[in-house]
Amino acid sequence: MKLVLPNPGLDQRIPNHEDLDRMEKEEVDDRPKWDNKAQYILTCVGFCIGLGNVWRFPYLCQSHGGGAFLIPFLILLVLEGMPLLLMEFAIGQRIRKGSVGVWRAINPYLTGIGIASMLVSYLITLYYNTIIAWIMWYLFNSFQDPLPWTQCPLNENRTGYVPECQQSSTMDYYFYRVTLNSSASIADSGGLHWPIILCLLAAWTVICICCIRGISTSGKAVYVTAILPYIVLAIFLIRGLTLRGSLSGIKFLFTPDLNELINPATWLDAGAQVFYSFGLAWGGLISFSSYNSVHNNCMQDAVILSAVTAVTSVYAAAVTYTIIGFRATEKYDACISENIRTLLNTFELPEGNITTSNYDEAFNRLNSSHPDTILQLDIEICNMHKLLSEGVEGTGLAFIVFTEAITKMPGSPAWAVLFFAMLLCLGLSTLFGSMEGVVVPLKDLGVFPKKWPHEAVMGITCIVSFILTLLFALQSGIYWVTLFDDFAGSVPLLAIGLVEMIAVVYIYGADRFNEDIRFMIGRKPNIFWQVTWRVISPLIILVILVFYLVTQAQEELTHLVWDPDSEEFPSLSSVPYPSWINIIIFLLAGVPSLTIPVYALCRLIFVSCKKTR
Amino acid sequence: MSRLCVGSSHAYKVRISIKTALGNQAYVWNDNEMYLFRAAMAFALRSYHNGQEFNVSNIMVCNETPRVSFWFVVSSPENSSVLLKKGDVENAIRKSRNRINGAFLLTDQTLEFIDIPPTLAAPVMPVTPPWLIVFGVVMGAVGAGIIFLLVSSLVQSKRKKNKKTLDEDREDMRGIENGLGCDNLGGVYNTTFSDGDKFTPM
Numbered sequence: 152m153k154l155v156l157p158n159p160g161l162d163q164r165i166p167n168h169e170d171l172d173r174m175e176k177e178e179v180d181d182r183p184k185w186d187n188k189a190q191y192i193l194t195c196v197g198f199c200i201g202l203g204n205v206w207r208f209p210y211l212c213q214s215h216g217g218g219a220f221l222i223p224f225l226i227l228l229v230l231e232g233m234p235l236l237l238m239e240f241a242i243g244q245r246i247r248k249g250s251v252g253v254w255r256a257i258n259p260y261l262t263g264i265g266i267a268s269m270l271v272s273y274l275i276t277l278y279y280n281t282i283i284a285w286i287m288w289y290l291f292n293s294f295q296d297p298l299p300w301t302q303c304p305l306n307e308n309r310t311g312y313v314p315e316c317q318q319s320s321t322m323d324y325y326f327y328r329v330t331l332n333s334s335a336s337i338a339d340s341g342g343l344h345w346p347i348i349l350c351l352l353a354a355w356t357v358i359c360i361c362c363i364r365g366i367s368t369s370g371k372a373v374y375v376t377a378i379l380p381y382i383v384l385a386i387f388l389i390r391g392l393t394l395r396g397s398l399s400g401i402k403f404l405f406t407p408d409l410n411e412l413i414n415p416a417t418w419l420d421a422g423a424q425v426f427y428s429f430g431l432a433w434g435g436l437i438s439f440s441s442y443n444s445v446h447n448n449c450m451q452d453a454v455i456l457s458a459v460t461a462v463t464s465v466y467a468a469a470v471t472y473t474i475i476g477f478r479a480t481e482k483y484d485a486c487i488s489e490n491i492r493t494l495l496n497t498f499e500l501p502e503g504n505i506t507t508s509n510y511d512e513a514f515n516r517l518n519s520s521h522p523d524t525i526l527q528l529d530i531e532i533c534n535m536h537k538l539l540s541e542g543v544e545g546t547g548l549a550f551i552v553f554t555e556a557i558t559k560m561p562g563s564p565a566w567a568v569l570f571f572a573m574l575l576c577l578g579l580s581t582l583f584g585s586m587e588g589v590v591v592p593l594k595d596l597g598v599f600p601k602k603w604p605h606e607a608v609m610g611i612t613c614i615v616s617f618i619l620t621l622l623f624a625l626q627s628g629i630y631w632v633t634l635f636d637d638f639a640g641s642v643p644l645l646a647i648g649l650v651e652m653i654a655v656v657y658i659y660g661a662d663r664f665n666e667d668i669r670f671m672i673g674r675k676p677n678i679f680w681q682v683t684w685r686v687i688s689p690l691i692i693l694v695i696l697v698f699y700l701v702t703q704a705q706e707e708l709t710h711l712v713w714d715p716d717s718e719e720f721p722s723l724s725s726v727p728y729p730s731w732i733n734i735i736i737f738l739l740a741g742v743p744s745l746t747i748p749v750y751a752l753c754r755l756i757f758v759s760c761k762k763t764r
Numbered sequence: 765m766s767r768l769c770v771g772s773s774h775a776y777k778v779r780i781s782i783k784t785a786l787g788n789q790a791y792v793w794n795d796n797e798m799y800l801f802r803a804a805m806a807f808a809l810r811s812y813h814n815g816q817e818f819n820v821s822n823i824m825v826c827n828e829t830p831r832v833s834f835w836f837v838v839s840s841p842e843n844s845s846v847l848l849k850k851g852d853v854e855n856a857i858r859k860s861r862n863r864i865n866g867a868f869l870l871t872d873q874t875l876e877f878i879d880i881p882p883t884l885a886a887p888v889m890p891v892t893p894p895w896l897i898v899f900g901v902v903m904g905a906v907g908a909g910i911i912f913l914l915v916s917s918l919v920q921s922k923r924k925k926n927k928k929t930l931d932e933d934r935e936d937m938r939g940i941e942n943g944l945g946c947d948n949l950g951g952v953y954n955t956t957f958s959d960g961d962k963f964t965p966m
Contacts, residue, residue, distance in 0.1 A: 291895035309886070310881035363910065364917070501831055604921075
């Protein structure tokens with residue numbers, strides 16, 4: 152297919168194949184290089200496997216028909232994730248620049264794509280590092296026995312617990328009150344919460360030291376941050392399988408409900424999850440593969456990375472649900488015991504008269520003989536299904552559900568340390584990639600003077616970012632994090648990914664791209680890649696983007712808040728956003744997406760002004 | 765008397781859960797245990813009201829159920845038809861709660877006095893919050909690492925600069941023999957003997 156837009160001057164902007172071979176042999180340029188292939192693969196794996204694999208994929212899996220969700224996930228991984236992944240790897244390896252450099256070389260009008268990637272990466276880095284700061288807080292607090300989230304503080308006359316803690320749970324109280332001191336809505340900022348400020352400081356300095364010399368330091372750090380999560384997941388899998396009730400969790404997760412395949416929302420969620428979990432359109436992957444040798448087999452890398460991501464997602468989901476199954480079983484038993492106690496006390500029956508095995512028949516017997524009394528007692532119905540499906544997504548999973556499960560395991564501080572160390576490593580390895588996607592474009596754009604060393608650039612970036620993230624240290628910080636997560640990390644990435652594919656296939660030229668890949672790895676990509684690059688993947692991304700915009704525009708914007716005074720307490724109550732939030736949403740989602748056309752337009756005006764003069 | 769025992773403003777309900785507390789080692793509740801209870805109550809009242817000599821006969825129990833729960837009232841030692849007010853009884857029980865629990869190997873949750881809230885133990889809180897210690901360790905390690913990396917990069921760049929000036933000096937030295945530069949002699953540089961491989965190798 153010869154459908155290519157005219158692109159004059161392309162050959163002057165990028166080195167041709169002979170130059171690439173010569174540069175490779177002479178090792179002329181002072182571009183950083185990977186120490187070995189393992190470092191590169193581990194960095195990419197660490198970048199792709201992040202917190203989302205632990206707390207988003209298991210939730211999607213379970214809520215969209217369990218084992219059946221794997222079908223749309225794997226199909227879209229192959230049709231959408233792998234093609235875009237190979238494209239980013241190949242274009243970075245070929246043009247040998249960061250994301251801004253690559254798009255500027257393809258066509259100067261497309262530099263906006265690189266800038267948009269940088270902006271999105273930066274916004275995501277800001278709120279992601281705040282979550283790292285929360286994880287660090289929990290990690291620092293895990294070195295004590297008993298764990299601080301197992302106890303409620305007492306009220307004044309020491310006859311009971313603080314009502315906020317009494318009505319919810321110690322884990323909720325510890326997260327929302329002690330850790331965050333959250334206010335009741337995003338409009339109510341409150342003051343800064345100093346433990347979070349200290350943890351943010353720790354988080355930014357750790358990132359700074361790991362990335363301070365680019366991949367020569369972060370490449371060493373990934374040996375720990377990319378491998379440790381797998382080890383810890385294995386330990387938790389073994390521990391989880393020995394706990395009571397874990398198999399009910401796994402069964403719940405993987406029970407397929409094939410009816411969900413007809414629901415379009417399942418396919419949309421699967422497509423979005425594939426997109427986000429690969430770190431596509433962040434710019435980090437392009438940067439990383441530009442440090443490879445020219446003849447590195449990027450096609451093999453793309454397939455390996457896709458397989459590793461898919462397997463890890465399923466693996467993490469299995470481990471998560473053994474723990475959730477255990478917690479649900481414990482809560483179910485506690486619920487039944489409580490009901491038994493209530494019945495024994497009300498009817499003055501001797502202990503041991505009602506046990507868990509004869510609970511149902513005893514309850515029915517009492518209900519038929521004394522229905523009014525039973526009604527008055529307000530006995531809670533213990534529902535295992537409800538317990539298995541509650542609060543299992545996002546920050547709630549890690550900081551509330553998992554911490555509760557850990558407190559019930561013997562030797563809890565050790566398990567807590569392991570768990571939060573794993574989350575820390577997962578988050579850090581993703582941040583290495585996103586910092587790469589921020590700092591390299593900044594250097595390419597010339598924001599910093601050329602002779603400043605990389606250390607200075609990284610240091611300044613970290614200090615400025617630390618000051619900006621103080622926004623999340625406010626009492627309304629968690630609502631800001633959720634806002635950023637919903638809007639900065641969703642629409643812009645899809646838009647950038649779509650434009651990237653169209654730019655490479657139709658502006659750079661798919662035929663030229665095929666030739667480049669034949670030069671780099673020795674064979675032309677086969678028909679599968681051709682079809683997906685040209686038609687299927689852009690179409691899938693376009694469909695997801697359109698549906699996403701349509702559903703977002705129709706919904707009223709609300710957020711869930713922790714409000715002790717509300718009626719639904721301890722459940723989070725849904726509160727509408729204030730009206731000024733629309734400006735913020737536009738800044739988060741609109742500005743990065745619009746950078747692409749706006750930059751092209753500005754450049755057009757600038758060039759035509761110069762010509763007329 | 766039983767009219768006054770249950771549910772009046774002077775009576776307390778007690779609920780005992782021995783099996784929950786002790787499991788396999790649970791003892792059977794019988795009249796002897798009840799006597800011990802009445803004696804423990806008398807002890808508690810004696811320790812609270814210093815001077816008044818309460819006896820087991822002042823503690824009257826009624827409405828015992830198989831759950832093991834019952835009501836009791838306390839009469840004054842001076843006049844057995846006068847019952848003690850709830851407030852006095854409550855304070856006495858709260859003061860000696862641990863001793864009463866200990867006599868029966870039970871806890872606040874398994875030996876319940878309905879309407880008397882237990883005095884809860886304060887949550888364990890060490891003097892220095894442990895998280896600050898870990899935080900300090902991490903920050904110290906990271907700070908030391910940053911300083912080490914910065915110093916090592918400075919040393920490396922200084923070493924490179926020294927090497928570069930050394931190379932430059934050597935370059936300058938090439939054409940200077942006897943302290944005279946080639947250019948000063950006014951000659952022409954003969955490229956045949958230069959070591960540049962710009963020409964076809966043999």
